[in-house]
Amino acid sequence: MVTRRRVLWATAAATMLASLVPGSAALAADTIRIGEINSYSGLPAFTLPYRNGWELAVEEINAAGGVLGKQLEVISRDDAGKPANAVKIAEELIANENVALLSGTFFSHIGLAVSDLAKQRKVLFVAAEPLTDAIVWEKGHKYTFRLRPSTYMQAAMLADEAAKLPAKRWATIAPNYKYGQDAVTAFKELLLAKRPDVEFVDEQWPALFKIDAGATAQALLAAKPEAIYNVTFGSDLAKFAREGKLRGLFENVSVVSLLTGEPEYLDPLGADAPEGWIVTGYPSTEINTPEHTAFRDAYKARYDALPMLGSIVGYNTMKAVAAIITAAGSTDTDAMIKAAEGLTVQSPTGPFTFRAIDHQATMGAYVGKTAVKNGMGTMVDWTYADGADYLPSDEEVRKMRPAD
Template sequence: MTRITLPRRALGAAALATLARPAFAQATPIRIGELNSYSRMAAFAVPYRNAMQLAQDAVNAAGGVMGGRPMELVFRDDGSTPGDAVRVAEELLTRENVAFLAGTFLSNVGLAVADFANQRKRLFLATEPLTDAITMAQGNRYTFRVRPGTYMQTKMLIEAIRGKTAKRWAIVAPNYEYGQSAAANFKRMLGDAIPGAEIVAEQFPALGRVDAGATVGALAQSRPDGIFNVLFGPDLTAFVREGNTRGLFERRTVVSLLTGEPEYLIPLGDETPEGWIVTGYAPDQIDAPPAHKAFIEAYKARFNDTPRLGSLLGYVTVQIIANLLNKANTLETEALVNALAGLATDTIVGGVSMRALDHQGTLGTWVGETTLSRGKGTMKNARYADGANYMFSETEVRAARPPA
């Protein structure tokens, strides 16, 4: 495994941000274009950007990349639409002269940028978009993804409910690529975990425009034993508030994708439901390795805030990028793609590899239960689920992914 020595050299102290940057003897910066939904999805994207800047400074304080060149991240808002994102991606390549692209949040936006990267034959490191299509049916040579996708995270949740007695299940998910992908995976895997289980209701409200009253009413009318929720952001807040008011969650098993992330738990406050089985991140509750603890302290010191899941993703992404640049030792696209396929990086959460077969990263996430602590939502009983244990099989990848 190729190692980056950031934890010892640049991350060991909470005052990391005050480290003096090396002069680099006027070395030309290596510019990386990062586009994301900084306006629309600020709760996730701003902490993500903060941590990327923290990691960039750590890389540069440790001597830069490719023999002493500074890394420079060029941040742009992707407009949260496929058309805007492609336009921004083009501008980053042609006007900003970036070496390659990274980022995006929404799945439909990520797919559009992936297609653009494939057409332009330029590397795109997708960080947040969770649809399985980005590494499966619409995967391509030039696109890689860091985060575990909907299949991987849904499989983690399915494992957590294996053997439970809930037979009648309802699904609520945002009506776009990510929500549809997550719902399809849950339906696919539910029967293996709970024999005889069935889906009795499905609700797909428009992203950002959930009618919480109507949605909760429809789910309650179906009388489910369990609910699989995929809503996030303001939609989740409205759904939880209405569900609590109507008693929707009482005596029911609730499994919820992403709800354990601080980005979405914090807005719930004292309305956080108890005992939902979730994926997420609770930096003050987990048993983190030393490099991870150092990251948490450095983030708190610089931003006077606790890191979010987006923060973790942003830092790990820069660690992978730095490792990639050092391994490839060139900005030629084909060499970068070849170097990233199979690349193993020592990160603040341990080893993360980019599987060559489908370009999916092995970064995992935490699985636990929601709980209230001092009037705030958090996770309890959280355990790290290594993404390497939840990936599509090689047979499924080869059947779904177009030939190279």
């Protein structure tokens, strides 16, 4: 039964909570607000560790005195994996929440949509995760910077390894949206430049998270490739790996696979994880540099879990945001853009720089092979590939990127 006392208690509780939650007027006066958008309900396996990462970074930044004498306050929203939602949220963050800049996004088509809005509204956007090359090249502009190594960069890392294989007949499988299309285009171009004797005998384009894995594996098997370039991830990857194994698709066939070594996608496979695939990923338990060990220990103490690749991306994103504002000396958009161009940021995986020519960060990736140890998938024989070594020249960028 609803009583007057319960209504009064609920009203008082709501008032108290409003004074505590991020975005409240009580906190706003002495804070710098950052608008953060991501697909938390659309791909929680990656985005929830990502949120843990940026929350840890914000806690560390604020504990050390904040930025420009103010605390960072993150106003975070879930776009549910829909570009229209992301654009609407971005508008609200700019118009109603007085954010200094926008950050985040996961899917490439969502990142592109938010980037376009940032250009229209003349607001800085630090794109954390979307991997499409277009966001810094064909559709790049002064207001968007991108953190993670792009599809081109990671495809170049894998093409180096693929070129060493004896395989000549290649097939590809990728989700049929901007990220997957970019990843296949870049890999084919880069591998053919190194190995003109290679031919691509089949392409499979399943809809994102709607793969008919059995039929796709059977089609690839019929093409008789000697090697496969895989771009599927998440649940699509799990289905493809299982059905491909059942049908013998991977027997005597080399597999080069984008993102598969990331714990978000490798861990769920358990003992069924593929072995011997050449992958990009994140061997979190094996990286023992002082910077990474400190990050891993802090993350484990805070969340009682090992960091995922998303954790690194989230952490590096907010560290980069803080570094940009600090270097700018203000939250003026033009000042932040000028400060970010050529800015070097320290991180658990080593320093990275936002290139002035295209606003792409030089953050790298780990390249190695998959294996199963103690019933779990892991990366072995890995090395760190510096992103700066896998980017096109300034001259090539000028041909791709429109003038601001």
